[in-house]
Amino acid sequence: MKVRTHYPPWAAVTGLLRAMWIIFKYQFRRPVTIQYPEQRAPVAPRNRGRIVLTRDPDGEERCVGCYLCAVVCPVDCIALQATEDEHGRRYPEWFQINFSRCIYCGFCEEACPTYAIQLTPDYEMGEHQRSHLIYHKDDLLIDGPGKRHQYNFYRHAGVEIGGKDKGEAIAEEPAVDIRDLLP
Amino acid sequence: MSAHAELLTRMAVTLVVLLVAAPMLVWVERRLLARFQLRLGPNRVGPFGILQTVADALKLLTKEDWVPPFADPVPYVVAPMILGITVLGAFAVVPFTASGAIVDLDVGLLFFLAMSSVGVYSVMLAGVASNSKYAMLGAVRAAAQMISYELAMGLSLASIVLIAGSFNLHDIVVAQQGLPYVVIQPFAFVVFVIAGLAELKRAPFDLPEAENEIVAGFHTEYSSMKFALFFLGEYLGMILIGAIATTVFLGGGNGPFLPAPVWFAIKVGLFIYLFIWARATLPRFRYDHLMAFGWKVLLPVALLNLMVTGALVVARTAGS
Numbered sequence: 361m362k363v364r365t366h367y368p369p370w371a372a373v374t375g376l377l378r379a380m381w382i383i384f385k386y387q388f389r390r391p392v393t394i395q396y397p398e399q400r401a402p403v404a405p406r407n408r409g410r411i412v413l414t415r416d417p418d419g420e421e422r423c424v425g426c427y428l429c430a431v432v433c434p435v436d437c438i439a440l441q442a443t444e445d446e447h448g449r450r451y452p453e454w455f456q457i458n459f460s461r462c463i464y465c466g467f468c469e470e471a472c473p474t475y476a477i478q479l480t481p482d483y484e485m486g487e488h489q490r491s492h493l494i495y496h497k498d499d500l501l502i503d504g505p506g507k508r509h510q511y512n513f514y515r516h517a518g519v520e521i522g523g524k525d526k527g528e529a530i531a532e533e534p535a536v537d538i539r540d541l542l543p
Numbered sequence: 544m545s546a547h548a549e550l551l552t553r554m555a556v557t558l559v560v561l562l563v564a565a566p567m568l569v570w571v572e573r574r575l576l577a578r579f580q581l582r583l584g585p586n587r588v589g590p591f592g593i594l595q596t597v598a599d600a601l602k603l604l605t606k607e608d609w610v611p612p613f614a615d616p617v618p619y620v621v622a623p624m625i626l627g628i629t630v631l632g633a634f635a636v637v638p639f640t641a642s643g644a645i646v647d648l649d650v651g652l653l654f655f656l657a658m659s660s661v662g663v664y665s666v667m668l669a670g671v672a673s674n675s676k677y678a679m680l681g682a683v684r685a686a687a688q689m690i691s692y693e694l695a696m697g698l699s700l701a702s703i704v705l706i707a708g709s710f711n712l713h714d715i716v717v718a719q720q721g722l723p724y725v726v727i728q729p730f731a732f733v734v735f736v737i738a739g740l741a742e743l744k745r746a747p748f749d750l751p752e753a754e755n756e757i758v759a760g761f762h763t764e765y766s767s768m769k770f771a772l773f774f775l776g777e778y779l780g781m782i783l784i785g786a787i788a789t790t791v792f793l794g795g796g797n798g799p800f801l802p803a804p805v806w807f808a809i810k811v812g813l814f815i816y817l818f819i820w821a822r823a824t825l826p827r828f829r830y831d832h833l834m835a836f837g838w839k840v841l842l843p844v845a846l847l848n849l850m851v852t853g854a855l856v857v858a859r860t861a862g863s
Binding site: 380383389393 | 820823
């Protein structure tokens, strides 16, 4: 593109008048302001907001306490302690997210192997005290399955838990009797 | 009514109207500027946000009135007063009504120029007395700018004085009964409006308080009511320049049907709209451009205009 370096002497005036005219027209446009508490900007369904822990369709906790979310978190705002119940199901004994540090990057959701941890479109999390921004397990756990309605980790995983033996998972072959394979 | 009582009522009415109008102007500017920028502006406090300025004024009043320990206290305190006094004083000669101004001064136009010149001292004193680098820079810029543009302003007004044959603002208004001087003197009008904008230190001539470079310029160190006085001075200055432009170029209160003060207010409103419009449109001048424009464009145009006007006036008086 050729850059224009020489302008006629009246260019300053015409340029100024044109700018003034454009701005004059702008005052008749509709303002773009969204008046927040009354009006709200539409939020995308996959917006990354407040983090929740979901349950599987049977109502059990999805989180298996694998620590992947805590590891991947770039600001180290997730802390948990895994434990096991009498049926061999792993679950977090306690689970904390410090939302005063969270940057809502969504890495925890991507890292989660069981779709337990999910980000929601809720962004109104203001508090008067910083300590109120530390959410515990009962603040985080919701009653529904979140984005994956049917997914149940223990129905897919080969691990043996109470009520489901090895080889009974979806798309899993029956367990091989290793003695049969002896020559 | 005795002459003194009438004078007092006129002064009181003018003062009340101005001191109500100036804070309202803050709201008007914020709303209007917002619309130019596709925003809404303050609309929460009171109907249409009209009480926003009341809230702002209360906030300013309740702030700590602080004199910095490094400042020179006497000129520091006096500086904002000078601005308030000069700006309000200049309104004494503005003929709002059909019967003229508060003071029917025969050198009214000179009085206005003198007052705006004294106003420069306020800015300079504020900057020097604050004893801080940003205030100092702002004051230096303000002094240079206002002195340079005052010349062009005075010259543009001088051509009007040549035509009207009087410094008395009321006489100038009366002389425009047939044709406002903006038609006869378009160049003087443009020069006056531009120089007026520069006198007001408003965008695009807001170098003395360029917040992106020098915080707030000459009033960086001011707080509370002293800051409010500078603020008030700026908005009263807008009304003043609008009023002088109305008086000298648009025929003051002349106009059909409506009474003179209403016409006057409408015309001043147009100028204030223009000032806000210019602020919404134009970016700030660079310092050397500002000086070059003032001395190499505005001053020659005003001078040439004055010379041509003078020649024509002489030719007409010689012919008749």
